[in-house]
Amino acid sequence: MSSSITAGTPLKVGAIVASSQLWEVPSQVTFRLFDSATAVNPVTSQAFDAGLWFSGGQFLAGKTVRVSASFTNTDDLDMSKPLWLETVIDGTLIGSRQELVAEAPPVVDISVENFIEARSGGFIFPDNTVQTTAGITTETDPNLAAHAANASAHHAPYTDAGAVAAIKAADGPGSGLDADLLDGQHASAFASAAHNHNADYVNVTGDTMTGKLIVNPASGTAADFHGYVEVRNSAGNSTVSINPVFGRIAFNDVDGHTRVYVAGNAGNGGRINLSNASNIVTARLKGDDSDGASFITLTDSAGTATIKIDAQEASGDGAEITMYNTGGTRTIQIDSDSGTQGGYIQLYDSAGNATITLDGETGGDGRITTQELAITGGSDFSEQFDINSPVTPVEAGMLVSIDPQNPGKLIPSNEPYDRKVAGIVSGAGGVKPGMMMGQSGTIADGEYPVALTGRVYALVDTREGGEIRPGDLLTTSSVPGHAMKATNAEKRSGAIIGKAMTSLKEGKGLVLVLVSLQ
Structure with missing residues (x-):
């Protein structure tokens, strides 16, 4: 990292994400900076709303997406020393840790395939070049007059009477322009705004509805977001969204940040995510952790897993609870079904070394193993x-x-x-x-x-x-x-x-x- 960059100065960081790594619309991206390639704890981190890059599901249209942001949590950084960057999306590490080099930052300008983004005063193209409107010129087709003449020759202009006659003819015999065949239905078949609907209708102006609402997704390969339902508050922010194709529901706060996420089709089974006020997922419940059993993960405020509860450690095994310290090192493990079929508790030191073992079944007997035993209740x-x-x-x-x-x-x-x-x-x-x-x-x-x-x-x-x-x-x-x-x-x-x-x-x-x- 160049020494010309001083602490406290915003640092632009980013990463290239393949759409194949994202099987659902993410809610939050976290950048973590480390002072070595193997450090356990980050020097600093900063979370961003993933809607900055993934709104509308655009990542499904191409192969890769560039996620970058202005990283402002740099007050405690020693910019004269090397730094490494990790990118975490919804609690999942994307790719590997990269070293930051001022001369060759990890931000690579690769945009969604075949996507041109309109900007104020111009456009940005797939190669990340910008064209201002001042530099855009227009050309006149020398054959434009001939094309217009051909169009005119194809059909002479309608007179007023001719237009009415053509509409009547298309509307069917006996038509008095009363829309009696609109979409094959008489006008009486269409509900008015003043009608109290008891069937499958909704009036957005405040009409009552005692029936049901049915949203049918379109068919075809591009139907990922068809049938999508969204509820917005008075500020225009989405507070509830339903995706019927993936079977997912998101509940957001008043600012539109997802706080509760429910997925009926999340890999192997259902899933529920809970996020804190910093947009970090702090609790996950999986209905199927690849072995048919449920799995719960709880994290600290920074998103580091501190408790994992597995209803089935492996096929044929019982439940397991694992706890970690703030550095992510396992310190407590409770197993309901150890290799001898009895209960098992293991305690570890801060380096992850086992120091105390309580085995409920060792050769038919219980056993406690430790380096030192202190008894304070008697002498x-x-x-x-x-x-x-x-x-x-x-x-x-x-x-x-x-x-x-x-x-x-x-x-x-x-x-x-x-x-x-x-x-x-x-x-x-x-x-x-x-x-x-x-x-x-x-x-x-x-x-x-x-x-x-x-x-x-x-x-x-x-x-x-x-x-x-x-x-x-x-x-x-x-x-x-x-x-x-x-x-x-x-x-x-x-x-x-x-x-x-x-x-x-x-x-x-x-x-x-x-x-x-x-």
Whole structure:
């Protein structure tokens, strides 16, 4: 891009569009400028009403159409560096990204085949040259007089009486010039403006109609816009248009910009488009996304797709929902039917790399896969156990030991330095389990969460081991479910439940314990 063009200066941009790329009359064209050939986000963009180029369906008459405009959103551009242009029509990228070069801009003057456009003061021809009326000369045919003489000789001029006689003769026997055979019908067959029509008629001057309106399209290859119905407001802008050939209806705002577009024949099935105030299509509903299933696309205010909902991801598969960030990168995918037939959720980072996977069916089990797991609801690692305690009620903070009479189950501890000590019932002092494990329906399951590691409050009695201070090793005592300070070095091996993290000077109470069986 030449450095002689400064930021803020309007830049003329454009592209050549083949009519084969446009299977319907578009509503909006967007030009996007990028600072590299592979950049994801545009530096700036600008949308234009497609009616500037495609009004009346002219693009159907030839092979190509030039769409160009004065691009004014250039305030943030560094015009001393290369720029690339993308052309998007109704949300569809046309062609490939082109580099803008001041000496050879991508605007190519190719107009609709065999089309001459009238301009004020002259004409513009297919080669894009302009001829002013001042440069147009006229020539007189030297044989004009002879042609006129031949025309006169072909039939002598009618007299007044002769003209009336000829009309009467053509009107049929007995005609009194009463139009009794107009189009083969008597005048009484044609409704007047004062008539209240109950048949297939419409009076544009405000007459009432209780019947129906039928618009029949013409036959033939050039009937694309025959039978076209349009409703305009007082400003002359089209607010509703119906195309019966393609089965399409457009609802426009007061300025004529399409806001709701309904197509009964849009490729494979029906389609509904919704546009925002900037003429950008922000929602699309397709009745058939080439696989017979419906498809919904939602975009942000710039027209970038942020949510896609597919009722059938592929033939034989279930639904899929995909979400994208503002740069167009997929960040969330929800699949109702993964390769294992179960539900599937995938989360991605900003670069599109999968970081969290929730698989509803992996070898018959659910699975969560991630690099890092943060748990904020609790602070200990617990397993579920059944606890036999016929005398002492089970409560949070109790020390429990292995029950030698019932494999896989526990009992409240009740002897000093018990090497069968297994853990502490979690939940005392308001500190909950952070993670609980167990297998339902097996011996590795139970009613109570027992902390095997982590931080948990424990019931303590100082009457046997004395005052407890942070760092003291704790073991079981003779008081059921209560811990004491382990003072006997010989007995405490294999009977330690963990280390005290808080103190208790005397009596019974709760002490925070860092569980570490040893």
